[in-house]
Amino acid sequence: xxPDPHPGATPIDELVTANRILAREGVIxxxxxxxxxxxxxxxxxxxxxxxxxxxxxxxDIMRFALDGSVVGDDAAKPYAExxxxxxxxxxxxxxxxxxxxxxxxxVPFTVVSRRMRPIMHxxxxxxxxxxxxxxxxxxxxxxxxxxxxxxxxxLADALGERNVALMRGHxxxxxxxxxxxxxxxxxYMEVNAAMLTQALALAEGPEDIVYLSEGEIEAISKGRxxxxxxxxxxxxxxxxxxxxxxQV
Amino acid sequence: xxPDPHPGATPIDELVTANRILAREGVIxxxxxxxxxxxxxxxxxxxxxxxxxxxxxxxDIMRFALDGSVVGDDAAKPYAExxxxxxxxxxxxxxxxxxxxxxxxxVPFTVVSRRMRPIMHxxxxxxxxxxxxxxxxxxxxxxxxxxxxxxxxxLADALGERNVALMRGHxxxxxxxxxxxxxxxxxYMEVNAAMLTQALALAEGPEDIVYLSEGEIEAISKGRxxxxxxxxxxxxxxxxxxxxxxQV
Amino acid sequence: xxPDPHPGATPIDELVTANRILAREGVIxxxxxxxxxxxxxxxxxxxxxxxxxxxxxxxDIMRFALDGSVVGDDAAKPYAExxxxxxxxxxxxxxxxxxxxxxxxxVPFTVVSRRMRPIMHxxxxxxxxxxxxxxxxxxxxxxxxxxxxxxxxxLADALGERNVALMRGHxxxxxxxxxxxxxxxxxYMEVNAAMLTQALALAEGPEDIVYLSEGEIEAISKGRxxxxxxxxxxxxxxxxxxxxxxQV
Amino acid sequence: xxPDPHPGATPIDELVTANRILAREGVIxxxxxxxxxxxxxxxxxxxxxxxxxxxxxxxDIMRFALDGSVVGDDAAKPYAExxxxxxxxxxxxxxxxxxxxxxxxxVPFTVVSRRMRPIMHxxxxxxxxxxxxxxxxxxxxxxxxxxxxxxxxxLADALGERNVALMRGHxxxxxxxxxxxxxxxxxYMEVNAAMLTQALALAEGPEDIVYLSEGEIEAISKGRxxxxxxxxxxxxxxxxxxxxxxQV
Numbered sequence: 001x002x003p004d005p006h007p008g009a010t011p012i013d014e015l016v017t018a019n020r021i022l023a024r025e026g027v028i029x030x031x032x033x034x035x036x037x038x039x040x041x042x043x044x045x046x047x048x049x050x051x052x053x054x055x056x057x058x059x060d061i062m063r064f065a066l067d068g069s070v071v072g073d074d075a076a077k078p079y080a081e082x083x084x085x086x087x088x089x090x091x092x093x094x095x096x097x098x099x100x101x102x103x104x105x106x107v108p109f110t111v112v113s114r115r116m117r118p119i120m121h122x123x124x125x126x127x128x129x130x131x132x133x134x135x136x137x138x139x140x141x142x143x144x145x146x147x148x149x150x151x152x153x154x155l156a157d158a159l160g161e162r163n164v165a166l167m168r169g170h171x172x173x174x175x176x177x178x179x180x181x182x183x184x185x186x187x188y189m190e191v192n193a194a195m196l197t198q199a200l201a202l203a204e205g206p207e208d209i210v211y212l213s214e215g216e217i218e219a220i221s222k223g224r225x226x227x228x229x230x231x232x233x234x235x236x237x238x239x240x241x242x243x244x245x246x247q248v
Numbered sequence: 249x250x251p252d253p254h255p256g257a258t259p260i261d262e263l264v265t266a267n268r269i270l271a272r273e274g275v276i277x278x279x280x281x282x283x284x285x286x287x288x289x290x291x292x293x294x295x296x297x298x299x300x301x302x303x304x305x306x307x308d309i310m311r312f313a314l315d316g317s318v319v320g321d322d323a324a325k326p327y328a329e330x331x332x333x334x335x336x337x338x339x340x341x342x343x344x345x346x347x348x349x350x351x352x353x354x355v356p357f358t359v360v361s362r363r364m365r366p367i368m369h370x371x372x373x374x375x376x377x378x379x380x381x382x383x384x385x386x387x388x389x390x391x392x393x394x395x396x397x398x399x400x401x402x403l404a405d406a407l408g409e410r411n412v413a414l415m416r417g418h419x420x421x422x423x424x425x426x427x428x429x430x431x432x433x434x435x436y437m438e439v440n441a442a443m444l445t446q447a448l449a450l451a452e453g454p455e456d457i458v459y460l461s462e463g464e465i466e467a468i469s470k471g472r473x474x475x476x477x478x479x480x481x482x483x484x485x486x487x488x489x490x491x492x493x494x495q496v
Numbered sequence: 497x498x499p500d501p502h503p504g505a506t507p508i509d510e511l512v513t514a515n516r517i518l519a520r521e522g523v524i525x526x527x528x529x530x531x532x533x534x535x536x537x538x539x540x541x542x543x544x545x546x547x548x549x550x551x552x553x554x555x556d557i558m559r560f561a562l563d564g565s566v567v568g569d570d571a572a573k574p575y576a577e578x579x580x581x582x583x584x585x586x587x588x589x590x591x592x593x594x595x596x597x598x599x600x601x602x603v604p605f606t607v608v609s610r611r612m613r614p615i616m617h618x619x620x621x622x623x624x625x626x627x628x629x630x631x632x633x634x635x636x637x638x639x640x641x642x643x644x645x646x647x648x649x650x651l652a653d654a655l656g657e658r659n660v661a662l663m664r665g666h667x668x669x670x671x672x673x674x675x676x677x678x679x680x681x682x683x684y685m686e687v688n689a690a691m692l693t694q695a696l697a698l699a700e701g702p703e704d705i706v707y708l709s710e711g712e713i714e715a716i717s718k719g720r721x722x723x724x725x726x727x728x729x730x731x732x733x734x735x736x737x738x739x740x741x742x743q744v
Numbered sequence: 745x746x747p748d749p750h751p752g753a754t755p756i757d758e759l760v761t762a763n764r765i766l767a768r769e770g771v772i773x774x775x776x777x778x779x780x781x782x783x784x785x786x787x788x789x790x791x792x793x794x795x796x797x798x799x800x801x802x803x804d805i806m807r808f809a810l811d812g813s814v815v816g817d818d819a820a821k822p823y824a825e826x827x828x829x830x831x832x833x834x835x836x837x838x839x840x841x842x843x844x845x846x847x848x849x850x851v852p853f854t855v856v857s858r859r860m861r862p863i864m865h866x867x868x869x870x871x872x873x874x875x876x877x878x879x880x881x882x883x884x885x886x887x888x889x890x891x892x893x894x895x896x897x898x899l900a901d902a903l904g905e906r907n908v909a910l911m912r913g914h915x916x917x918x919x920x921x922x923x924x925x926x927x928x929x930x931x932y933m934e935v936n937a938a939m940l941t942q943a944l945a946l947a948e949g950p951e952d953i954v955y956l957s958e959g960e961i962e963a964i965s966k967g968r969x970x971x972x973x974x975x976x977x978x979x980x981x982x983x984x985x986x987x988x989x990x991q992v
Contacts, residue, residue, distance in 0.1 A: 029439075029480075029483075030476070030479055030480035030483040030484070031370065031476065031479070031480070050476065050479060051479060051482070052479055052480065052482060052483030054483055054486070054487070055482060055483055055486055102368065102370065104439070104442065104443065105446065107367070107368050107443050107447075108367075108443050108444075108446040108447035108449075108450055109450065111367045111447050111457050111458040111459070112447055112450045112451045112452075112456055112457060112458075113451070113452060113456050114450045114451070114452070119851070119852075119855045119913055120846065120851050120913055120914065120915075121887065121888040121889070121913060121914055122775065122846065134458075136461070136464075140463070141461055141462075141463025141464050141466070141467055142464065142467055143369065143464070143467045143468045143471055144369040144460075144464060144468070145369070168458060169367055169368055169369055169458065169460055169464075170368065170369055171368075191773075191848070194848065195848065195851050195852050196852075197446055197449065197450060198849065198852040198941055199851075199852035199855050199856055200449070200450060201449060201852075201941065201944070201945060202852055202853065202856045202858045202941060202944060203856045203857070203858070204856075204857060204858070208856055208857050209855050209856060210855040210856075210878075210912060210913065211855070212888075212913055213880070213885055214885075215884070215885025216880075216885050216886065216887070216888060216913075218885070219885055219886055219887045220887045220888070223887055228774070228775065228794065231774055231775070231794060231795060231796055232773075232774035232775070232796065234795070234796060234799060235773075235774040235796030235798055235799055236774070238798070238799055239798070277687075277728075277731075278724070278727055278728035278731040278732070279618065279724065279727070279728070298724065298727060299727060299730070300727055300728065300730060300731030302731055302734070302735070303730060303731055303734055350616065350618065352687070352690065352691065353694065355615070355616050355691050355695075356615075356691050356692075356694040356695035356697075356698055357695075357698065359615045359695050359705050359706040359707070360695055360698045360699045360700075360704055360705060360706075361699070361700060361704050362698045362699070362700070382706075384709070384712075388711070389709055389710075389711025389712050389714070389715055390712065390715055391617065391712070391715045391716045391719055392617040392708075392712060392716070393617070416706060417615055417616055417617060417706060417708055417712075418616065418617055419616075445694055445697065445698060448697070448698060449697060525935075525976075525979075526972070526975055526976035526979040526980070527866065527972065527975070527976070546972065546975060547975060547978070548975055548976065548978060548979030550979055550982070550983070551978060551979055551982055598864065598866065600935070600938065600939065601942065603863070603864050603939050603943075604863075604939050604940075604942040604943035604945075604946055605946065607863045607943050607953050607954040607955070608943055608946045608947045608948075608952055608953060608954075609947070609948060609952050610946045610947070610948070630954075632957070632960075636959070637957055637958075637959025637960050637962070637963055638960065638963055639865065639960070639963045639964045639966075639967055640865040640956075640960060640964070641865070664954060665863055665864055665865060665954060665956055665960075666864065666865055667864075693942055693945065693946060696945070696946060697945060
């Protein structure tokens with residue numbers, strides 16, 4: 001693992017901040033969750049107990065293995081859907097953070113044939129090829145929850161090497177090479193969904209939209225730091241009444 | 249009756265909390281109301297005097313019989329529409345809570361032929377067969393208010409055994425087997441209405457929507473606790489500045 | 497004049513409260529204004545100096561004659577559009593309050609051929625025959641402001657005996673037989689505009705909307721107190737951090 | 745330069761206030777920026793270091809030359825896109841303030857063929873001929889950022905003598921003959937975009953919209969003070985918890 005990039009903030013503090021930011025910025029309501037790979041052990045990940053993200057505190061953070069089992073003797077009740085996180089961390093070693101949301105402007109895209117694609121530069125990290133995973137294809141009529149590792153693996157297969165995937169009738173999953181990056185992508189995925197919905201209403205037809213080109217998405221991805229993830233993070237911390245620690 | 253499931257909170261406290269939550273989460277404005285069946289006597293129900301839900305306090309809670317008459321010598325002015333609640337409690341013994349709203353994204357569905365159906369798992373409790381009751385069919389031109397028991401019975405007939413019913417040009421009624429369940433369903437009915445409106449705007453036509461299947465709705469209904477009504481309730485309590493009591 | 501219906505609150509206090517409510521409830525931004533006929537002299541009306549309604553204080557309230565001229569030696573700068581109010585008070589003796597807004601969901605209706613009509617019971621006071629006054633018809637290319645009594649009279653002519661009128665490319669004017677009624681109608685005109693816009697998006701065509709019938713609008717107008725203007729007023733006062741005084 | 749029109753407020757205080765207002769009124773999120781020409785030297789302009797506008801403080805304000813280079817030995821990290829401001833100040837001597845936003849209702853207009861035009865009087869300053877600059881036309885696939893003076897000049901060429909220009913897949917740039925005017929135009933450009941989007945949804949077709957006429961736009965521009973930029977500025981200051989200084 002790389003040295004802790006946030007001196008002064010423990011990983012648990014940063015994860016609590018991520019929970020509060022996602023609630024404050026309207027990306028999650030009482031449900032949805034955010035995790036990070038354990039900086040001390042890449043075979044573990046950190047995730048709150050079953051609690052609304054707006055209420056998460058440091059003592060709520062639990063440690064899980066990559067099969068979704070609780071590490072240690074923590075008796076708290078975990079999220080039923082921790083297998084979303086477990087399966088992706090197992091499949092994707094470079095992923096250091098996973099966000100799962102029911103983001104309000106994103107969910108409508110999960111039940112229609114219209115594809116989501118980025119139209120604004122800030123939203124380039126969602127990529128132009130966003131799969132929509134449907135639990136029904138393999139598991140039939142369920143409660144739509146990813147409550148077993150097997151279902152998580154199916155979702156991870158659909159996600160592949162991409163940053164994000166939609167989940168039909170449910171929401172989406174977002175990954176990042178850091179906690180801040182995953183939160184950033186989750187926020188701007190909601191922004192893109194809302195803006196694209198409005199653009200489609202204005203357009204003369206689906207062809208009357210200028211999406212970001214593949215070359216633009218690549219150019220943005222190469223130099224993503226120039227978009228100032230930390231500039232947004234500082235702003236979100238202060239809006240959520242959380243301390244901000246500058247990245248090293 | 250079952251033992252009080254919320255030790256530490258009186259039923260009246262819980263009902264006040266429900267009022268505040270519905271206001272805080274944008275499901276009701278100055279109008280609309282929420283009641284619960286009296287845990288001490290199933291032939292009675294508890295409901296605020298005529299007051300905006302955001303302002304309701306414990307002393308505002310009144311007790312009513314199932315014909316809508318005030319129990320005791322409470323001189324406060326009751327809601328004119330208490331007959332919505334009375335009629336449903338009379339007809340449906342398993343219903344322990346009723347919510348009536350003018351929920352902003354729900355009202356438009358009451359005046360068009362397009363049917364509301366759930367598209368997201370959290371919204372499954374609204375069911376796939378949602379009737380739209382029109383006071384005009386039986387009572388002609390009125391002020392649209394359910395101000396008599398006879399009108400309440402007509403609405404209860406339209407509702408039947410379902411969890412929710414729309415009211416044309418007015419709003420909706422939501423029932424629950426507990427106070428928290430009714431509030432949960434009312435909140436996610438608004439969420440579903442807003443998301444479905446956006447999905448229909450994105451779809452190539454009304455057939456281009458994947459609704460929850462009957463099997464999915466059934467699977468979700470069987471295990472509804474897995475969706476964490478209490479997780480949402482805790483979050484909503486703290487957002488509304490009300491104490492939270494864990495369910496037994 | 498009738499005796500003061502709000503013992504404890506002076507007319508000026510009530511008018512300040514009306515300003516704050518309209519801002520708090522999102523009906524006006526930095527512009528728009530609300531006036532009341534002077535209870536002490538029906539040939540006078542009370543209106544703030546030129547100031548954003550959210551900031552209006554008792555000392556900002558000025559007194560005007562029905563030609564829009566300032567009464568007394570008040571040196572404050574009046575709203576340029578006080579002639580909206582002056583002309584309507586002159587033409588309509590029963591009107592005791594006038595609101596002018598650029599309400600966000602209402603303005604779009606002023607520039608299209610689609611007519612606004614009420615779809616929800618609370619919105620019945622706007623009436624089913626809402627004219628759209630266009631300053632251009634008589635005055636040609638202007639800055640669209642009602643800055644002279646002559647323009648105000650033209651607007652008052654278009655309004656006629658109705659409660660509300662749209663103003664093309666500008667906003668609307670709302671009248672009431674009391675201050676609270678005018679504010680109530682202005683708030684629910686915005687609610688109706690937003691809901692009708694959503695309903696039209698859901699409808700299969702403009703004919704697929706069930707509007708309130710003439711008989712329903714009449715039934716509601718006759719018994720409007722049953723809709724609880726004071727219930728809303730108390731709620732809005734507390735939300736805007738203003739004292740509430742019960743109506744006599 | 746004219747004498748300081750805001751006695752009591754330094755230019756830097758006013759610029760901090762402008763940053764806070766744009767964030768508070770929802771025109772910018774963590775990104776976007778606002779600058780003013782240095783009242784002490786028209787070959788210089790003032791702009792925050794790279795920081796979210798909601799967090800900008802007086803010590804964050806830097807001074808730049810018209811080629812985008814930092815003046816003095818300020819070691820803070822500047823915005824990568826300061827060249828937007830530099831190029832416009834160089835080309836347009838009468839421009840005293842520049843705002844760059846990713847305004848949520850404006851971005852959708854940058855990716856469709858439908859043109860934005862003003863429909864409400866307050867929005868007249870955006871003008872009826874709003875160009876949409878596309879960085880791709882001259883620079884091919886980029887990260888869409890204006891990170892060099894050459895790109896800024898291309899944008900300034902597209903802007904020409906107008907008040908505003910759209911930036912494809914990115915946002916917009918707004919100019920003003922004063923700081924307050926630029927902020928005002930940026931706020932009402934968002935208002936117009938949101939209202940026009942709704943109007944187009946209501947219209948029977950794109951021809952069914954009454955836009956402001958050229959004569960109206962001209963009439964409004966001539967007497968813009970009558971729209972009360974300072975009335976809005978006072979309101980926005982108090983909403984953003986910033987001191988207000990009356991204009992001389």
